[in-house]
Ligand SMILES: Nc1ncnc2c1ncn2[C@@H]1O[C@H](COP(=O)(O)OP(=O)(O)OP(=O)(O)O)[C@@H](O)[C@H]1O
């Protein structure tokens with residue numbers, strides 16, 4: 647239940663779950679977040695590894711005892727193992743940056759903000775603080791407009807500076823990458839076009855005069871006639 651939540655909001659979820667329990671309910675929760683693990687009355691840890699290497703209960707007890715358990719989860723809960731932070735690329739005054747000035751959309755209080763370039767920047771904060779407004783409603787549309795891409799009007803701000811450093815802007819969110827269930831990463835980036843061309847020059851394809859289009863799994867004669875290329879059959883259950 648905790649996916650994507652700020653630690654403060656996590657606490658609210660935990661409180662809600664405790665209220666449900668205190669009202670006499672039984673809760674079984676699948677969870678990775680330590681705040682929720684530690685709030686449990688009982689912790690069942692599965693492992694030791696994924697797939698073939700898993701399938702066992704490696705710990706079953708209180709969260710406190712789990713901290714000392716000889717399992718991967720126990721090692722992290724007991725702070726004997728730590729998540730690596732990777733290689734940090736420091737930001738200093740000479741780091742090129744993208745600057746948004748006078749941001750005022752929705753609840754944003756007329757501030758300036760800069761995003762160092764060639765770095766990983768995280769925007770965080772409690773729910774409703776303005777993250778989506780800043781990134782999705784102001785920054786992204788302002789960038790897309792600069793690159794002449796179709797976009798909604800950018801949220802209220804005075805200026806976007808430093809955009810000459812950039813060659814392009816791509817907004818990646820949780821929405822599906824293609825309009826159809828048939829698209830996949832290879833077709834989305836165009837890699838499958840090249841693969842189809844290779845198929846089309848194979849000796850048997852040449853002998854049968856198959857063109858690259860024949861090797862599309864989305865359209866024409868090349869796709870599976872039964873599923874229409876979707877990889878599964880949709881059966882309407884209307885009686
Ligand atoms: N379309 C809108 N019109 C008016 N106010 C809005 C609109 N969208 C968001 N707001 C307000 O702007 C403020 C910031 O909301 P925003 O969605 O940017 O927060 P957030 O940090 O992304 O929150 P969350 O973590 O829940 O996604 C909130 O007070 C919200 O009610």
Ligand SMILES: [Mg+2]
Pocket residue numbers: 777778779
């Ligand atoms: Mg948001």
